[in-house]
Amino acid sequence: MNVFDNENLKWRRFTGDDSFDYPIDYEAALLSIREDGHVDLLYRWAPNSYCHFHRHTAATTSTVLAGELHVDIIDPRSGKVVQTKIRHAGDYAHKEPGDVHMERGGPEGALVLFNLQAVDNSLAESLAKDGTIIGESKFDDILNRRRQKQ
Secondary structure, three states: OOHHHOOOOOEEEEEOOOOOOOOEEEEEEEEEEOOOOEEEEEEEEOEOOEOOOEEEOOEEEEEEEEEEEEEEEEOOOOOOEEEEEEEEOOOEEEEOOOOEEEEEEEEEEEEEEEEEEOEOOEEEEEEOOOOOEEEEEEHHHHHHHHHHHO
16 A cells, blocks of 8 residues: 555645646645644646646655656746756755746656745745736634634
């Protein structure tokens, strides 16, 4: 049995709509959240599908647990891909806030562990193609949802 497919994890699925010109299909499961701003999450991508274009506003550490994670680094001024990295199972990365990118699962999808440290309550910002903010993931929102479920 895969420990990350157990019934104790509550996966939240995200998909895109017609306003996006790329396929969005990924899920997130909260592993832990602490009052000091630390959040541990599992994300999994469907094969060849993206998460939303975004910028990390928190220090972020990630470890690919299964599959491949394709990361397109985006120049925030031009909106163009300047580099693509393919991360394989076992790959580890740490980024400071400000990293603008798109991520997608490889041909088999991807499973990735993320460890974040919130800065001023912010974890990440979802971006439109032109770089404007269309949504924000906030530490307090996640913490409050967790408290309501307990």
